[in-house]
Amino acid sequence: MRQECILQPTLLKIYSDYIFPRCLTDWNDGVNIGGQLIHSLHFVDDTTLCGKSIVEMAKLVRRVENESLFGLTINIVDKNGSSKK
8 A cells, every 4th residue: 555545544553453452462571661561652654662672572573473464564673773674
């Protein structure tokens, strides 16, 4: 779907609302900020997954990939800002 499509934000929201509750069931890892456990941040059409370690992040990414029904593409950005697919 092209980013200019007027349905894109709505469809992405529906898709995210379907995937993330399933991925995060029984997930107790993440980053503690102000007493709140944060495992993902959502803004418009971007989602950032949060974890304390590379191993924790890899497990969370695998969960998201396993729940993806329609070929969700995950872009991984390393600490230098380089993007990998």
